[in-house]
Amino acid sequence: xxxxxxxxxxxxxxxxxxxxxxxxxxxxxxxxxxxxxxxxxxxxxxxxxxxxxxxxxxxxxxxxxxxxxxxxxxxxxxxxxxxxxxxxxxxxxxxxxxxxxxxxxxxxxxxxxxxxxxxxxxxxxxxxxxxxxxxxxxxxxxxxxxxxxxxxxxxxxxxxxxxxxxxxxxxxxxxxxxxxxxxxxxxxxxxxxxxxxxxxxxxxxxxxxxxxxxxxxxxxxxxxxxxxxxxxxxxxxxxxxxxxxxxxxxxxxxxxxxxxxxxxxxxxxxxxxxxxxxxxxxxxxxxxxxxxxxxxxxxxxxxxxxxxxxxx
DNA sequence: AGGTGTCAAGTATTA
DNA sequence: TAATACTTGACACCT
Numbered sequence: 191x192x193x194x195x196x197x198x199x200x201x202x203x204x205x206x207x208x209x210x211x212x213x214x215x216x217x218x219x220x221x222x223x224x225x226x227x228x229x230x231x232x233x234x235x236x237x238x239x240x241x242x243x244x245x246x247x248x249x250x251x252x253x254x255x256x257x258x259x260x261x262x263x264x265x266x267x268x269x270x271x272x273x274x275x276x277x278x279x280x281x282x283x284x285x286x287x288x289x290x291x292x293x294x295x296x297x298x299x300x301x302x303x304x305x306x307x308x309x310x311x312x313x314x315x316x317x318x319x320x321x322x323x324x325x326x327x328x329x330x331x332x333x334x335x336x337x338x339x340x341x342x343x344x345x346x347x348x349x350x351x352x353x354x355x356x357x358x359x360x361x362x363x364x365x366x367x368x369x370x371x372x373x374x375x376x377x378x379x380x381x382x383x384x385x386x387x388x389x390x391x392x393x394x395x396x397x398x399x400x401x402x403x404x405x406x407x408x409x410x411x412x413x414x415x416x417x418x419x420x421x422x423x424x425x426x427x428x429x430x431x432x433x434x435x436x437x438x439x440x441x442x443x444x445x446x447x448x449x450x451x452x453x454x455x456x457x458x459x460x461x462x463x464x465x466x467x468x469x470x471x472x473x474x475x476x477x478x479x480x481x482x483x484x485x486x487x488x489x490x491x492x493x494x495x496x497x498x499x500x501x502x
Numbered sequence: 503a504g505g506t507g508t509c510a511a512g513t514a515t516t517a
Numbered sequence: 518t519a520a521t522a523c524t525t526g527a528c529a530c531c532t
Contacts, residue, residue: 211524228528229510266525275510310523311511321512328511350523353513385523387514452522482524509528517520 206475208493209262210486211307214251223248224266232272234280241270241282245289249296256300260490262441262478264305270335274327287338294339303438303478304341306332307348314372315352315365322368326376333375344438346381348406351389351397358388362397369401381406383443386414386454391424398431405431408443409468410482414454419471426473438478444468445482458484462496 214221223244227236255263272278297304312325332347354361382398383406384391391412398405407428412420432440446464448455460483469475483489
């Protein structure tokens with residue numbers, strides 16, 4: 191198993207690729223792309239300054255990733271602070287168009303897949319209409335950002351299903367109805383992820399099949415929800431939701447349980463043996479795996495090192 | 503410079 | 518009723 195070797199965006203490497211989320215430790219402040227401010231002092235000038243700074247930081251991180259041959263990265267949703275907030279509309283789409291195109295160009299040249307994962311406040315199936323309205327605005331921000339960057343449709347926006355509200359069947363129907371109201375550019379990038387409490391893998395497969403969107407499988411969430419590792423059949427069914435020609439290769443989330451912590455809490459690093467077993471359960475290694483570990487890029491370095499060491 | 507209360511937003515669980 | 522956790526601490530004000 192190796193994520194190394196040259197990777198071109200035209201013909202993806204046949205081997206598994208690893209990615210990490212939002213924060214790069216090696217670059218420190220130079221690589222920050224999630225600077226923000228308080229709503230109370232969010233002037234258009236301040237927001238543009240922060241956004242420009244974040245985009246610069248992101249470009250440095252992408253260059254660093256490419257140098258280290260990491261071709262999968264999750265961008266911070268704070269890239270453009272308050273981008274979807276109704277009180278802070280400052281025309282970021284127009285003001286940042288040139289810079290966004292530049293960053294997207296970098297990603298393209300590096301053959302790097304970029305994704306995003308909006309926060310827990312983005313709830314499409316809420317019973318409160320204003321919550322749904324702001325969720326749609328937030329998702330539009332994500333999709334517009336990716337469009338302005340010129341990213342391919344394999345750059346996905348990952349979302350959880352949301353709340354249950356005491357009636358999961360109803361809540362699922364609400365999700366499907368809200369999905370139908372989404373702009374096309376959101377629909378074509380949205381993917382759904384299983385969570386650890388409300389919507390298990392089976393629930394999400396059902397929704398994904400109905401909506402014809404791919405599913406992100408999160409291994410740690412699944413183990414917290416189901417109390418056992420995924421079966422080969424389950425993973426095969428999940429990978430079936432991906433149309434590789436359109437959506438790119440299937441993407442999965444993997445992390446290890448933080449010891450002595452709540453079930454589902456992310457550990458600092460990834461256990462190589464657990465990871466190896468997980469990969470062996472997959473029907474193919476032609477996938478991208480996002481490691482959700484506190485140690486960020488160092489978890490990737492360590493995992494690759496451990497895998498190489500144990501394969502000798 | 504360092505300490506710390508507070509921060510856009512939702513939901514479900516636990517105390 | 519309030520604190521907590523999520524994917525994640527950082528901002529902003531105070532001394």
